Amino acid sequence: MAEATIRYQPGLASGEALAARRRFRVLRKLLHHRSFMVGFAIVLVMVLAAVLAPLTGIDPNKMAIRFRFRPPQDAYWFGTDQFGRDLFTRTLYGAQLSLWIGLSVAVLSGVIGAAIGVLSAQFRRLDSLLMRIMDALMAAPAILLAIGLGAALGPQTHSVIIALAVAYIPRTARIVRASALVTRELEFIEAARVAGASSLRIMFRHLLPNATGPLLVQSTFVFAYAILAEAALSFLGIGPPPPAPSWGNIIAEGRSFAVQSWWIMLFPGFAISLAALGMNLLGDGLRDVLDPRLKVEG
Amino acid sequence: MAVPLLEVNDLTVRFRTDAGWMTAVDRVSLAVGEGEALGIVGESGSGKSVTALSILRLHAAPTTRMPTGKVLYGGRDLLGLPMREMRAIRGSEIAMIFQDPMSSLNPVLTIADQIGESLRLHQGLDHATARRRAVELLDLVRIPDAARRVDEYPHRLSGGMRQRVMIAIAIACRPKLLIADEPTTALDVTIQAQILDLLRDLQAELGMSVILITHDMGVIAEFARRVMVMYAGRVVETAPVGQLFHRPLHPYTDGLLAAIPKLDVDVRRLPAIPGSIPDPTAVIPGCRYSPRCPMVQAICRTEAPDLLPAGPEREARCPPRVAALEHVA
């Protein structure tokens, strides 16, 4: 019978080329994923609205008592509030605030959570200590922790960011740790250690890259939670202080007049929902494409 | 053969994939007599499992187009049967066991529950009677300490024992036909032999027909009376087992036989068939095996060959070889 031959395939020799092809494939899958694209579109629109807010030319904090409590009409697309401020503009500037807070929380908790997760997976003795601390942080509901921390740090934007980031770090750390533990069990890690790789190198070159999938997915969901939580915190009076046009603030302020002037409360709520919806869709899409079950990289 | 127990006529099954429709099974026909052991052999992707699953209509519904053709059993076409009647046949008259015993048993139910389920469903037994019968069945499939094992969960059992449990479930209602899809592939070699022995003995005791699907020619040699070879969704050869091994009539069968390591022959390198099975969505003009065939002729590339009769219970899809046979005879 004829003998089999092994043909040399040049592409296989370059690990980077392989990785680049894989990233490209992931990107293409994302572009075809309906939830992801819808979420992406929504988020894009919101980001644009936030960035282009100054284009309205109206000062969100400018009061005009003569024009207060106007329902949505003519120039006032969303109406005016009890101080005559234009709600459409305030909502747009609120987008700036909420998206900024959401992003900061997601990035902060992502970076710190990832660091903790990878360190725990790599150094067993650190693991017990770090995980106990994470468990302690998770012993109270996230929002409660955030309320406490937010109140302690004072009613400012950065307190909300720190408070929420701290609340979500343990959950992110858990996920990264779980992924890193799985990666560690894979055989190529043994090969790397035998070849003399240091712990640092293993963490950065292998554990972290393999955790980016779950990390990214978790961070998008944290972004969504953060938007909702920030609104709740503002509503309770523990957020960026008035007159900052945080969506939660607008709703809190508008609550007293809800019966007569329903529009004050309505639009910011829609805005929050839309932002959270977009991020959730984005996260769903990312999770479907980056599903850890289907992907192992070297 | 006298009236066959099961007859499959021109079964065609197509799947929808990202790359388009692919034909997994292309006009496959087979017949199994009462008490007969039929072997179906082929590589992964040859369509043998899909054929078997289609008999009981167990394919994954959304991605499969409803199979066309006929599956005749007891005078009825199973493909056209209402589901309620189909379910009455599944597990009681035609039973099936699968390749991976680890994942084929439900991890949260006891052995007694899983065996008993068939009995309660098809024979109307109550829980107590079903449990007793389950213990008997475990004895029958040679599981030691059956009375204790029956209350355990699958994860406590080894692979070989789980496969015996699967067999127990399958034969619980004394089916007329057992379809075994690669039952030994996931097991150690020594366990393989035990399971095959068990299947053979059960077949004799219960007078059951068996369709055994495998890629292992050794298993076929030990078990089957008649063999069907499949390649790329089509039947390429059928023959009684002795004749298949002694005088194959298709180049693919040659290749399969040559790849079996033999104890008495010293080879440096095991022969392998060059190339690989074709992309399922690709359309190949002529004979599907032609790209890999060592004795390919010009006509093979242009005309798709039919399955030609080549003697009693023999068919082969290779006109040059069948013709050569006639010349010899």
Added chain:
Amino acid sequence: MYRGILMRLSQAVPVLLIFSVMVFMLMHLLPGDPAQAIAGPDASPEAVDKIREQLGLNRPLPIQLLEWFAHLAVGNFGESLVLKQTVVSAVIERLPVTLSLSFISLVITLPLGLGLGVVAAYWRNTWIDACVMVTALLGVSLPGFWVGILSVLYFSVTLGWFPPSGYVPLSEGGLWLWFSSLIQPAVVLALFQIGFLARITRSAMLDVLDQDFIRTARAKGVDEWTTVAKHAFRNTLIPVVTVLGITLSLLIGGSVVIEQVFALPGIGRLIVQGILARDYPLVQGTMLLFGFAFVVINIMVDIIYTFVDPRVRYG
């Protein structure tokens, strides 16, 4: 099994310890001086100092921490500065409210969340799946407090079906009034939980339905309903139970905000008001009770898990 529980309890001790230190430090980070707040704006510095001395607030922090631990050891969770009652009694007073709210919310959440997830998974990629998933998505995206306010506007103010706020204990108003004061907040609270649970259940169910043993069940001739309800669902519960702790955490977190919106005198409201009023002992004590309750809940979830998954039963 008891050894397992004991082991988990002992593992929980360091966690609780760290947690209580965290809470303590958190409280002392709060700006504002409770002694001043109690004494009033017109009090003389000496009067304020006297109060501070009385409350032990002028001692160094580590000493205060140790004192607090010492009190805890004998079951003294402290006394609220504002409410002038022990933390324990304050919590007990408000427990029925939070428990009632959580209970009604769970009763709504569990069947709907699980059921919708199962339905969406079984009919995957059909319009049924799409509808359920869109609903679930809305559930986790809509801010609860906003939905609560809108709900009050419509159902209480416009339709007059339910009271807009406040809680009516069973003893005072009977079953209907109690229920009607809780149903709105419970439903609003449940929206997020149902969405969350449905998404997780669908994902778990999809995994299970792809497993080989489902094919085995069908090969035996088992009907679809039994295949799903008995074979698939029990396996779906395994991953779902693991998120039970998280679900309860989200539920309690949500109730903290909802209690504010609907002015329900529950524990959530107690804590928030305590934080805003810088009532150290109250917040410390209540948070600690929360933490302890959480540890117990997690242990119970672990126990439930062993019932659900026989593979972890004997280790």
